Structure formats: structure tokens, C-alpha cells
Amino acid sequence: MSPVDVHKATQLRQLTYYHLDNDLLDNAVFLAGRLHAAEPRSPEAAHLLALSYLRLKRPKAAYDYSHKHGASGRHLGCAYVFALACLDLGxxxxxxxALEKSRALWAGRNNWNKHSETSRRHLPDAAAVNCLLGKLWRGHGDARRAADCLVEAQKANPFIWDAFQGLCDISANVNPSKAFQMTPQMIASLPVPPNVRMPQEYQDDPVSIANEPAKVNSGQIVATPGNDPFNPSVRTAGDVGLNLGGPNLLSRLNGGIYPPPGVGRIQETETPTANGRNEDDDVMMGDAGGPSMATRQLDERPKAAIRRARALQTADVDSAARATISSSRLEKPKSNEGDDRGLLNAMKAHRMPTNHKRTVSGHTSQGSTTANEDLTAAPQRRSVRLLNNFNLRPSSTKTNSSAVGVTSKESRELKKVKATGTRGRTTVGRVVSGNRAQIPSEDTSHKEPRAPSRNGETAAPPIKARAPAISPEQEALQELLDLFQKLGTGYHALSRYQCQAATQCFSSLPPQQRDTPWVLAQLGKAYYEKASYKEAEEVFQRILKIAPSRIEDMEVYSTVLWHLKSDVQLASLSHLLHAADRLSPQAWCALGNAYSLSREHEHAIACFQRAVQLDKSFAYAHTLQGHEYVASEEYDKAQRAYRSAIMVDKRHYNGWYGLGKCYERMGKYEIAEKHYRSAAQINPSNAVLVVCIGHVLEKLRRPQPALAQYSHACALDPRSALARFKKARVLMALRQPREALVELEVLKNIAPDEANVYFLLGRVYKGLGDKTAAIRNFTCALNLDPKAAQYIKEAMESLDDSEDDEAD
Structure with a gap:
């Protein structure tokens, strides 16, 4: 390919990304088509064209263009787009x-914190691919493998909410308190707190030591920059070496070092650096061939500026030594400049020469020391300096000044300054503590030799260690993780239908987070599952005030209004949703509920069928369609609708409940009981499901197990009128009228306008022989429901009969 064609393809590629970033998708498809025509065999061109079609909501076209390089796993970008298209197409x-074949291209990649306003990664990392794999395995029906992939994604990047949400939706055993924690890559990428002193080399020249570790243990092997086998200057694609955030062991061991300027101190870097490790992977769009961008930029990167002689002299002066110089100047303000100059020369004498040679072990060879320093030579690596300093062990606490070239006068000045500093510190300690007995003796004969400093001088006394400071970035990251943990705890409780715990967790969030549409929607669904329809209505009304165009979860709000018989509000909601997005299944579900409330079942079924057409994976639309078929007594069609809902989501308990209702209507009580129990196993806190199980057992003439189910339902929801009413009827059938009277008195306070309650109370008092109370309750029932006058009058006329009535 000629250089002109190469530059033309580069321009087309940049223009395609420009239009993708600005959501000009039609233009992106057009330009990607020109690039694909110019390079028909290029996987990068195929990836861009497939990605443009995928953004344009055309998964079949994305599937076709990414199939050649994606299905075989040879190109990561094509494989990822191909898998996304497969997810949409089923x-x-x-x-x-495709993703498993390309595992070698994405395993170990971590692009966390590498996306910003000025840089990004075009290819996915391991967390994103594992999240997509989890969705594919879940769609395939393998919940175990889906959970494994989602766990790996959540471990690599705890901010991938889809992974945690998917784990909750498949009822995986997940602990929210341990799910959102800081990963080693996050800790390694955090900058050093501002109150922690950075090494002097980072302050002098951050460019020349960008690839240099900050800490070297005495047992480590130090090699020259050109011969370092663990950190070569030129790497192949996919090799992360000792860079921060790598998956290998040595990279994790270096997680505690000061971050290089390219990671944590970008604003101080003089030359532009890559924002991450495999830059060539993103430039070449994941292709295995071709030179890497990092290799091409090595020759173009400007060299670091040579530091001046003054900078080299002062760069290695230890903080304790500088403090000593300052103290001497404060104590002797009238000292001559020659004394200060001699003091500085004495300290410079302790520094190791910079133009030395190193052996394989990293130590300085004997013949490499020269008398004069070459100030124009490259600066010595800090790791070797530290290692050499560790090998300098003084024979005693008294420094032999003649061995290092210090005159006797200068040595006396140093001792005098140190003694003055020591006396000053002792005096301050006595004043603060007020206890002279605790002051240690100044006899140095029994003291252990102090560790030498970088300059070979005796180090200052160790200062009491302080608690490690936390940088603002780390504090912000921890606050975000804490917020995600609270949100995850609430969502996890809601996914297990622990509605009370979910309500408390979401209500405990800060106001700025609690009053967001997503959190309010979770609160509304929790109230809906608790059958607290009034509270749910208030929450959803707040959502519409904050976000009038919100579509998500509005099908739940329409069902809440259906239960409350609010036909006007339900019609208004359906019009509002259709105006926002007429192609959303939520809008058609709301319209279908409005028709269902007005008993127009045919129109309601048509609306639910349209919702299923728009989104076949919308399980709630299948369920609502089944409810309408049950109301129309078309049980075969209802069963098909419920089974479709269960195929989409096996944990959709409404589908199991609907199947149980169909079999109950058909008189198949044993099969109905099995389906009701399946629904109750998914949602054990729903009192209605427990009541349905008890009702079926009652039909099977098993009153004792039915009574146990009704008692359990009353324990789950003490204000459930249906559970208490059925429990009272079973108690009457078991000839326990006094226990039934207790339940009915509670029920009368819960539902004071229910005629059946007073009718049953009249029968209980009739069985107890209290005719006056019986007549009073029969009269209340007659006033509340005049249509049942025939049955109530028959009961009143039979008060003198000695035979017991059967409970209806």
C-alpha cells in the first residue's frame, strides 16, 4: 500500500471516530463504508463499520460485517461487536x-481509569468482556457459568453495575458488603497524598525517571536501563512488564510504589505519555500484527533535559541534612560564607559518583570511582543509589571525618550544630511533658548505631509513625464505593423480595441520591411488592415530577393504578408514555392496563401483543397478556403467554402464579399447588401466594394444612384482609368459633365496609348462641350489600334452627 493510501485510511479512521463520538451515526456508517472499501481485508475497517451499524440499532448488519474477523476470534474489536450483535439477535x-476464541486478546486487560475527556480505549478490557459473556450465558440458560463470568467482571471493576445487577437477577449468592471494594489496580493508580513528601528525583525531573521504581529492597537485583530483563525500554504488544495495573506477580508487587509521572502526576510531565499500557492495541484496534504505537513513539519522544550542576548537587541532599544546615544558619547568623561552603562540600563528599559501572548484582565496581564528577552524564538511577547507601555501614557512631575528606574544623562545626539541635529538642520536650524523669539519658555509649542516610551521615532520631494520609482521590473513590455498596444492598434485598429491608436501605441514602428517578423507582417497586399501593403511587408521582419523560418501570406504576381503580390517572399515564416513546413496551402495557380496567379485554390483549412485538424479552408484557386471557376464560392461550414469560425470566414469579391460576380455574388443584409453590419459592414474602396455596389445599379438603398457610400469610402481612377472612372461614369449618371471632374482629377494623365480614360475624355469633349480636351483624351486612339480601335474610330466619350452617 502506498503512503498516500495509508494516510487516506488514517484520515477516514479519524473521521469515523469523530462522527461516532458526536453521535452522527449516519455519517459514521458512510465514512466507515469508504474505509472498508479502501481496505476490504482490514479487520479495523470491518470493526468500525460493524460498530457504526451497532450504534445505529442495526444488529443484523453489525453481525454480518464483523462475522469474518469476529467469529474466528482473530480481532478483539470485531469479536466484541459480533458478540453484542449476537446478544441482540438471540x-x-x-x-x-467468538469471545472464548479471542480470550488471549482480552485476558488480563484492565482499562479502569483510562477513559477521560482527552483519551479513551477503543477496545474492551477483561471486565467488559466478562460482563458480556455473563449476559450471553444467561440468555443461553446456563446460570452457573453466567454467575462465574459476572463475578470475574465485578472483581475486576466493581463499578460495572450490570455485573452486580445480573448476579442479583439470577439469584446468585452475592455479598454486597464485599462486592464493592478497592482493587489493587485502583490502589496502585492513586496519586500520593499532598502531605506525603515525594522522593527528590520526582521533584527535580519527572521525565527522566518515568520508568524507574521508587523503592528498591536490599535483596533486589539492579540492572542497567538497557539490560533490565523485567522492564525493557521497547516492549511487544500485550507485554505490560512492571507497569502499574498489570496482571503478573511483579506488577502487583510494585503496586505500593510512588506512581510514575505518566500515571499519577500527569500535570507535571513534560512529554506526553500514553494513558495506559497497551496503546498499540487500541491504535491497531486489537489486531495481532503491525508495529505498536509505543514502539513508534520511542524514537520521537524528546529526551529529558540535562540537569544543571547545582541541581545535581542539591538533589540528593537528605531532608535531615538540609534541616541541619538551616539550624546552623539560624544559630549562627553571622557565620562566614566559607563555613557554609565547607559544610556543603562535606556533605557532597558522601555522595556516590554518578558515572559508575554496575555489575550483574547492581553493586558499584571498585575501579569505576573517579575523583571528579561528570556533571553532564546521565543521572544515576535512584534504585542503585539506595542500594549502595544500604551497603554503607559505619563502623561506629562517630564519623571519621578524615576518611571522607572533611577537615577537622568542619567536623567540629557539624558536631556543634548537632549538639545545639539536640539540646533544643530536649528543652522543648521537657516543657511539653513536664516530667524530667522520662527524659532519656544523653549517654551515647550504649546506643545502637543509627541507620545511615542517603548521604552517609548518621540519620536523625526516628520520628513516631503517623497514620497514612489519604489523598482526595482515594477518599472520593472510597465514597463512591460506599455509595455503590448501599445501592447494591438495597437492590440485592429487592431482588430477593425483602421489601422492608430494601425500603429502609434506599430511604437511608443521602437526599441528593434518594431523590433520583432510579432510586425512587426501586422504592416504588418495593411498595408495590408489599401491596402498599398508596405509597407506591406517591413515589411514582414524584418520579414523574422529577423526570416526566421516564419510561423505565412505568409498567409497574400502571399496574398500581389498576389495583387502585384510578381510571383517569391510568389513561393520563398511557398518553404521557406514548408521547414520550410510542415504541416502548412500557407505553403499550400502560395502555393495555387502561383498557383492562374498563373491561375491554380484546383491546387490552392487542396492546399487550404489541408490547411483546416490540420487546420479546419483556416478561411483564407476556404476563399481563396471560391475565387478560384468563379474564376472557381462554386458558390455553393464557398458559402459552405465562410460559413465554417464564422462558424469558425463570425468576418471574408472576408467570408461575398465572399458570397456577389457570390450573385452579380448570379444576386441576394438585398441579395448581405445584405452580403456586414455585412462585412462593421465588418470592417467599408475598402473602397473596401463600393464600393461594391455602385456598388450593382447602379445595383439596385439607383444612389443617390450609390453616397453616393462612396463619403464615397473616404473619407475613398482618393487614392482609384476604388472609384473615379465609383463616376465619377455616376455623369455623374446624368448629373453632372463638378463634374465628378473634380474627374477624381484627378484620372488621381493617375492612370496615366489607359486607362479607359482617355476614361471617353474624354466623359466628349464631354458633355461639348470641342472637342479638348475630342480628346486628346481619343487618350491617344487608345495608352494605343490598344485592345479597336473599342470602342474608335466609340466615336471619334460620337463627332458631339448631343445625349448623356450612361455611360458604
Whole structure:
């Protein structure tokens, strides 16, 4: 390919990304088509064209263009787009196969904190691919493998909410308190707190030591920059070496070092550096061939400026030595400049020469020391300096000044300054503590030799260690993780239908987070599952005030209004949702509920069918369609609708409940009981499901197990009128009228306008022989429901009969 064609392809690629970033998708498809025509065999061109079609909501076109390089796993970008298209098209096996074949291209990649306003990664990392694999395995029906992939994604990047949400939706055993924690890559990428003193080399020249570790243990092997086998200057694609955030062991061991300027101190870097490790992977769009961008930029990167002689002299002066110089100047303000100059020369004598040679072990060879320093030579690596300083062990606490070239006068000045500093510190300690007995003796004969400093001088007394300071970035990151933990705890409780715990968790959030549409929607769904329809209505009304165009979760609000018989508000909601997005299944579900409330079942079924057409994976639309078929007594069609809902989501308990209702209507009580129990196993806190199980057992003439189910339902929801009413009827059938009277008195306070309650109370008092109370309750029932006058009058006329009535 000629250089002109190469530059033309580069321009087309940049223009395609420009239009993708600005959501000009039609233009992006057009330009990607020109690039694909110019390079028909290039996987990068195929990836850009497939990505443009995928953004344009055309998954079949994205599937076709990414199939050649994606299905075989040879190109990571094509494989990822191919898998996304397979997820939309329902071809889960093809997507899983493509991602597994490309595992070598994405395993170990971590792009966390590498996306910003000025840089980004075009290819996914391991967390994103594992999250997509989890969705594909879940769509395939393998919940175990889906959970494994989602766990790996959540471990690599705890901010991938889809992974945690997917784990909760498949009822995986997940602990929210341990799910959102800081990863080693996050800790390694955090900058040093401002009150922690950085090494002097980072302050002098951050460019020349960008690839240099900050801490070297005495047992480590130090090699020259050109011969370092663990950190070569030129790396191949995919090799992360000792850079921060790598998956290998040595990279994790270096997680505690000061971050290089390219990671934590970008604003101090003089030359532009890559924002991450495998820059060539993103430039070449994941292709295995071709030179890397890092290799091409090595020759173009400007060299670091040579530091001046003055900078080299002062860069290695230890903080304790500088403090000593300052103290001497404060104590002797009238001292001559020659004394200060001699003091500085004495300290410079302790420094190791910079133009030395190193052996394989990293130690300085004997013949490499010269008398004069070459100030124009490259600066010595800090790791070797530290290692050499560790090997300098003084024979005693008294420094031999003649061995290091210090005159006797200068040595006396140093001792005098140190003694003055020591006396000053002792005096301050006595004043603060007020206890002279605790002051240690100044006899140095029994003191252990102090560790030498960088300059070979005796180090200052060790200062009491302080608690490690936390940088603002780390504090902000921890606050975000704490917020995600609270949100995750609430969502986890709601996914297990622990509605009370979910309500408390979401209500305890800060106001700025609690009053957001997503959190309010979770609160509304929790109230809906608790059958607290009034509270749920208030929450959803707040959502519409904050976000009038919100579509998500509005199908739940329409069902809440259906239960409350609010036909006007339900019609208004359906019009509002259709104006916001007429192609959303939520809008058609709301319209179908409005028709269902007005008993127009045919129109309601048509609306629910349209919702299923728009989104076949919308399980709630299948369920609502089944409810309408049950109301129309078309049980075969209702069963098909409920089974479709269960195929989409096996944990959709409404589908199991609907199947149980169909079999109950058909008189197949044993099968109905099995489906009711399946629904109650998914949602054990729903009192209605427990009541349905008890009702079926009552039909099977098993009153004792039915009574146990009704008692359990009353324990789950003490204000459930249906559970108490059925429990009272079973108690009457078991000839326990006094226990039934207790339940009915509570029920009368819960539902004071229910005629059946007073009718049953009249029968209980009739069985107890209290005719006056019986007549009073029968009269109340007659006033509340005049249509049942025939049955109530028959009961009143039979008060003198000695035979017991059967409970209806």
C-alpha cells in the first residue's frame, strides 16, 4: 500500500471516530463504508463499520460485517461487536464462541481509569468482556457459568453495575458488603497524598525517571536501563512488564510504589505519555500484527533535559541534612560564607559518583570511582543509589571525618550544630511533658548505631509513625464505593423480595441520591411488592415530577393504578408514555392496563401483543397478556403467554402464579399447588401466594394444612384482609368459633365496609348462641350489600334452627 493510501485510511479512521463520538451515526456508517472499501481485508475497517451499524440499532448488519474477523476470534474489536450483535439477535452460542476464541486478546486487560475527556480505549478490557459473556450465558440458560463470568467482571471493576445487577437477577449468592471494594489496580493508580513528601528525583525531573521504581529492597537485583530483563525500554504488544495495573506477580508487587509521572502526576510531565499500557492495541484496534504505537513513539519522544550542576548537587541532599544546615544558619547568623561552603562540600563528599559501572548484582565496581564528577552524564538511577547507601555501614557512631575528606574544623562545626539541635529538642520536650524523669539519658555509649542516610551521615532520631494520609482521590473513590455498596444492598434485598429491608436501605441514602428517578423507582417497586399501593403511587408521582419523560418501570406504576381503580390517572399515564416513546413496551402495557380496567379485554390483549412485538424479552408484557386471557376464560392461550414469560425470566414469579391460576380455574388443584409453590419459592414474602396455596389445599379438603398457610400469610402481612377472612372461614369449618371471632374482629377494623365480614360475624355469633349480636351483624351486612339480601335474610330466619350452617 502506498503512503498516500495509508494516510487516506488514517484520515477516514479519524473521521469515523469523530462522527461516532458526536453521535452522527449516519455519517459514521458512510465514512466507515469508504474505509472498508479502501481496505476490504482490514479487520479495523470491518470493526468500525460493524460498530457504526451497532450504534445505529442495526444488529443484523453489525453481525454480518464483523462475522469474518469476529467469529474466528482473530480481532478483539470485531469479536466484541459480533458478540453484542449476537446478544441482540438471540444467537448466544455464536457470541460465546467468538469471545472464548479471542480470550488471549482480552485476558488480563484492565482499562479502569483510562477513559477521560482527552483519551479513551477503543477496545474492551477483561471486565467488559466478562460482563458480556455473563449476559450471553444467561440468555443461553446456563446460570452457573453466567454467575462465574459476572463475578470475574465485578472483581475486576466493581463499578460495572450490570455485573452486580445480573448476579442479583439470577439469584446468585452475592455479598454486597464485599462486592464493592478497592482493587489493587485502583490502589496502585492513586496519586500520593499532598502531605506525603515525594522522593527528590520526582521533584527535580519527572521525565527522566518515568520508568524507574521508587523503592528498591536490599535483596533486589539492579540492572542497567538497557539490560533490565523485567522492564525493557521497547516492549511487544500485550507485554505490560512492571507497569502499574498489570496482571503478573511483579506488577502487583510494585503496586505500593510512588506512581510514575505518566500515571499519577500527569500535570507535571513534560512529554506526553500514553494513558495506559497497551496503546498499540487500541491504535491497531486489537489486531495481532503491525508495529505498536509505543514502539513508534520511542524514537520521537524528546529526551529529558540535562540537569544543571547545582541541581545535581542539591538533589540528593537528605531532608535531615538540609534541616541541619538551616539550624546552623539560624544559630549562627553571622557565620562566614566559607563555613557554609565547607559544610556543603562535606556533605557532597558522601555522595556516590554518578558515572559508575554496575555489575550483574547492581553493586558499584571498585575501579569505576573517579575523583571528579561528570556533571553532564546521565543521572544515576535512584534504585542503585539506595542500594549502595544500604551497603554503607559505619563502623561506629562517630564519623571519621578524615576518611571522607572533611577537615577537622568542619567536623567540629557539624558536631556543634548537632549538639545545639539536640539540646533544643530536649528543652522543648521537657516543657511539653513536664516530667524530667522520662527524659532519656544523653549517654551515647550504649546506643545502637543509627541507620545511615542517603548521604552517609548518621540519620536523625526516628520520628513516631503517623497514620497514612489519604489523598482526595482515594477518599472520593472510597465514597463512591460506599455509595455503590448501599445501592447494591438495597437492590440485592429487592431482588430477593425483602421489601422492608430494601425500603429502609434506599430511604437511608443521602437526599441528593434518594431523590433520583432510579432510586425512587426501586422504592416504588418495593411498595408495590408489599401491596402498599398508596405509597407506591406517591413515589411514582414524584418520579414523574422529577423526570416526566421516564419510561423505565412505568409498567409497574400502571399496574398500581389498576389495583387502585384510578381510571383517569391510568389513561393520563398511557398518553404521557406514548408521547414520550410510542415504541416502548412500557407505553403499550400502560395502555393495555387502561383498557383492562374498563373491561375491554380484546383491546387490552392487542396492546399487550404489541408490547411483546416490540420487546420479546419483556416478561411483564407476556404476563399481563396471560391475565387478560384468563379474564376472557381462554386458558390455553393464557398458559402459552405465562410460559413465554417464564422462558424469558425463570425468576418471574408472576408467570408461575398465572399458570397456577389457570390450573385452579380448570379444576386441576394438585398441579395448581405445584405452580403456586414455585412462585412462593421465588418470592417467599408475598402473602397473596401463600393464600393461594391455602385456598388450593382447602379445595383439596385439607383444612389443617390450609390453616397453616393462612396463619403464615397473616404473619407475613398482618393487614392482609384476604388472609384473615379465609383463616376465619377455616376455623369455623374446624368448629373453632372463638378463634374465628378473634380474627374477624381484627378484620372488621381493617375492612370496615366489607359486607362479607359482617355476614361471617353474624354466623359466628349464631354458633355461639348470641342472637342479638348475630342480628346486628346481619343487618350491617344487608345495608352494605343490598344485592345479597336473599342470602342474608335466609340466615336471619334460620337463627332458631339448631343445625349448623356450612361455611360458604
Amino acid at each position: 444467537r448466544h452460542t455464536d457470541g460465546i464462541t
